[in-house]
Amino acid sequence: DGGITQSPKYLFRKEGQNVTLSCEQNLNHDAMYWYRQDPGQGLRLIYYSQIVNDFQKGDIAEGYSVSREKKESFPLTVTSAQKNPTAFYLCASSSVPPGPYSNQPQHFGDGTRLSIL
Amino acid sequence: DAKTTQPPSMDCAEGRAANLPCNHSTISGNEYVYWYRQIHSQGPQYIIHGLKNNETNEMASLIITEDRKSSTLILPHATLRDTAVYYCIVRANTGFQKLVFGTGTRLLVSP
Numbered sequence: 001d002g003g004i005t006q007s008p009k010y011l012f013r014k015e016g017q018n019v020t021l022s023c024e025q026n027l028n029h030d031a032m033y034w035y036r037q038d039p040g041q042g043l044r045l046i047y048y049s050q051i052v053n054d055f056q057k058g059d060i061a062e063g064y065s066v067s068r069e070k071k072e073s074f075p076l077t078v079t080s081a082q083k084n085p086t087a088f089y090l091c092a093s094s095s096v097p098p099g100p101y102s103n104q105p106q107h108f109g110d111g112t113r114l115s116i117l
Numbered sequence: 118d119a120k121t122t123q124p125p126s127m128d129c130a131e132g133r134a135a136n137l138p139c140n141h142s143t144i145s146g147n148e149y150v151y152w153y154r155q156i157h158s159q160g161p162q163y164i165i166h167g168l169k170n171n172e173t174n175e176m177a178s179l180i181i182t183e184d185r186k187s188s189t190l191i192l193p194h195a196t197l198r199d200t201a202v203y204y205c206i207v208r209a210n211t212g213f214q215k216l217v218f219g220t221g222t223r224l225l226v227s228p
Contacts, residue, residue, distance in 0.1 A: 004160075042220060058215065106163070
C-alpha cells in the first residue's frame with residue numbers, strides 16, 4: 001500500500017549526540033515536510049522540501065538539518081545544538097500539481113517519539 | 118493563514134452523528150477549509166477539505182456556511198474508533214502554504 005513510513009517509532013538520544021530520523025514515501029509526492037509536536041500542542045513546521053535537492057527552513061529550524069537527495073526520502077537530523085529535542089516528530093508529504101494553485105492535502109506518517117537519556 | 122476557533126472537547130454516543138463546529142470568521146477568498154484528526158500517538162489523518170461547496174467522502178461530510186465564516190464536520194455514524202482530536206485548518210491555495218494546527222476538538226465517542 002502507498003504511504004509514508006517513519007522509523008524508528010521510538011528513539012533515545014544521549015546528550016551531545018546527533019540522531020537521524022528516517023522518512024520514506026511511495027506516494028510519488030514532490031513535497032515533503034517535517035513537523036514537531038509537543039504534548040498538548042499543535043504541530044510546528046521544521047523544514048520542508050518542494051522538490052529534490054531543494055529545501056527551506058520552517059518556523060523552528062534551529063538545531064535541525066535535512067537533506068533531499070531522492071524524491072522518496074527526506075531524513076531529519078536532530079543535532080546537539082537542539083537544546084530541547086524531546087518531542088513527537090511527524091513527516092508528511094503532498095503532491096504539487098503544476099501551476100500556482102494547490103489545494104492538495106498533506107498525508108502524514110505515524111511519527112517518531114524522541115527522548116533524551 | 119486565518120485563525121480558527123474550535124470547542125476544546127465534545128462527546129458523542131456511538132452510532133449517533135458527531136457534528137464538530139469550526140469558526141473561521143477572517144477567512145479570505147482563496148483559503149480552503151481542511152479537517153484532520155489525530156488519534157493518540159499517531160500522525161494526523163486527512164479527512165476532507167473544501168472551498169465553498171459542501172463536500173462528502175467516505176469518511177465525513179463538510180458543511181460550509183454561505184458566508185464561509187464557519188463550517189461543520191459531520192461524522193454520520195460515530196464509532197469508538199472515531200475518538201480523536203479533530204483539527205480545522207484554513208489554508209490558502211497559492212504557492213507554498215504550511216498547515217497551522219491549533220489545539221483542535223477532542224471528540225470522545227462513548228458506548
